Amino acid sequence: MAISPETLRGGARIDLANATWPFAQLQVTSERLVLQVKFLGTYTFTPDQVVRIAPFGLIPFFGKGVRIFHRVPGYPDKIVFWYLCADPRPIVAKIAAYGYGT
Numbered sequence: 001m002a003i004s005p006e007t008l009r010g011g012a013r014i015d016l017a018n019a020t021w022p023f024a025q026l027q028v029t030s031e032r033l034v035l036q037v038k039f040l041g042t043y044t045f046t047p048d049q050v051v052r053i054a055p056f057g058l059i060p061f062f063g064k065g066v067r068i069f070h071r072v073p074g075y076p077d078k079i080v081f082w083y084l085c086a087d088p089r090p091i092v093a094k095i096a097a098y099g100y101g102t
Helices: 089-097
Strands: 006-014 017-028 033-037 041-045 050-057 064-070 079-082
Touching: 006 033, 006 089, 017 079, 041 064, 050 089, 064 089
Parallel strands: none
Antiparallel strands: 006 017, 006 079, 017 033, 033 041, 050 064, 064 079
């Protein structure tokens, strides 16, 4: 049974550059994980390119999200999708359900 695509809007950190809400969108399907960040680019991953998805947080509610650990040559090492939430673990679990970082 296929899982319906998931789309989340938030912010992102790409290396040292930061884009706040609503300038990032994360789209997840079983074939692709796509992070589109206005002014900073689009980052597309297949399940085999994602090593791990982990909760990431600095400040409650405003600094929570998920970090994408990947193996894509040429992409920045630090890629974080910010999401307005108290606990990013449910988002990590949603992404993992599509086969990423497992």
